[in-house]
Amino acid sequence: MTASTLVSLNQVSKVFANGVMALDRFDLDVRQGEFLSLLGPSGCGKSTVLRLIAGLTEPTSGSVTWPGSFDADHRSEIGFVFQEPTLMPWADVADNVWLPLRLRGVSRKEARERIAESLALVGLEDFAKAYPRELSGGMKMRVSIARALSVKPRLLLMDEPFAALDEITRFKLNDDLLKLKAELNCTIVFVTHSIYESAYLSNRIAVLTPRPGRVVAEIPGAPEYERGSDFRTSRAYAELCRHVSQILTRNLADGSLS
Numbered sequence: 279m280t281a282s283t284l285v286s287l288n289q290v291s292k293v294f295a296n297g298v299m300a301l302d303r304f305d306l307d308v309r310q311g312e313f314l315s316l317l318g319p320s321g322c323g324k325s326t327v328l329r330l331i332a333g334l335t336e337p338t339s340g341s342v343t344w345p346g347s348f349d350a351d352h353r354s355e356i357g358f359v360f361q362e363p364t365l366m367p368w369a370d371v372a373d374n375v376w377l378p379l380r381l382r383g384v385s386r387k388e389a390r391e392r393i394a395e396s397l398a399l400v401g402l403e404d405f406a407k408a409y410p411r412e413l414s415g416g417m418k419m420r421v422s423i424a425r426a427l428s429v430k431p432r433l434l435l436m437d438e439p440f441a442a443l444d445e446i447t448r449f450k451l452n453d454d455l456l457k458l459k460a461e462l463n464c465t466i467v468f469v470t471h472s473i474y475e476s477a478y479l480s481n482r483i484a485v486l487t488p489r490p491g492r493v494v495a496e497i498p499g500a501p502e503y504e505r506g507s508d509f510r511t512s513r514a515y516a517e518l519c520r521h522v523s524q525i526l527t528r529n530l531a532d533g534s535l536s
């Protein structure tokens with residue numbers, strides 16, 4: 279059975295005002311409940327895809343459609359996590375997490391419970407009153423994730439969220455993210471240029487060509503039964519990484535000839 283489609287990009291092209299064509303007839307379906315990674319080289323249009331899904335930018339041609347019930351008010355059910363935590367330095371952690379709710383007109387008092395819940399989900403319940411400068415890079419990213427979760431998103435868009443972190447912190451946040459997804463039962467579209475990260479996290483990996491970006495391969499992730507606690511050191515994971523790497527390399531080589 280194929281899971282139902284949450285959002286579809288249909289023949290989407292995006293040309294910026296300076297004439298740069300970021301995407302050319304781009305097709306992608308995001309399925310309900312999946313962890314989908316967009317993997318591709320820098321500048322291939324990954325962030326543009328996320329921004330199109332979030333409605334932060336419009337396609338030059340083609341369409342972004344939301345089949346099913348998600349349609350009516352889908353923007354309020356989307357959480358966005360950027361590459362940098364982008365926290366307000368003058369505000370404490372709780373106030374930072376409040377921001378998206380505040381923008382939706384929810385008072386601090388009304389938001390109190392949601393803020394506490396979101397911080398608990400990322401393991402920062404004891405840091406509500408801390409300021410960003412008092413936190414490590416990994417903790418700041420957790421705050422940024424809690425902020426995206428405060429709107430109870432059905433769709434979480436993550437733009438290279440762990441790229442700036444050291445590997446040990448990144449591995450920990452990868453595991454926490456998988457747990458979080460299981461708990462929240464949401465859909466995640468995750469942008470990365472790391473083969474290893476995409477192979478570790480995803481149910482499905484969409485491999486993009488260099489600009490203008492197009493999906494050249496869709497690779498299924500490892501089945502759930504293989505993704506236990508020692509998945510990272512397993513043979514199945516190593517083979518998946520090798521497979522993804524081969525496809526990416528082949529597609530980069532093709533791109534450089536054209």
Ligand SMILES: Nc1ncnc2c1ncn2[C@@H]1O[C@H](COP(=O)(O)OP(=O)(O)O)[C@@H](O)[C@H]1O
Binds near residue numbers: 318
């Ligand atoms: N607002 C913009 N104006 C002009 N060019 C842009 C703009 N945003 C992105 N681009 C260009 O479009 C291409 C794709 O960008 P982006 O989606 O950020 O790629 P990625 O996230 O894969 O690195 C890049 O060449 C980038 O320089």
Ligand SMILES: [Mg+2]
Binds near residue numbers: 324325
């Ligand atoms: Mg980007």
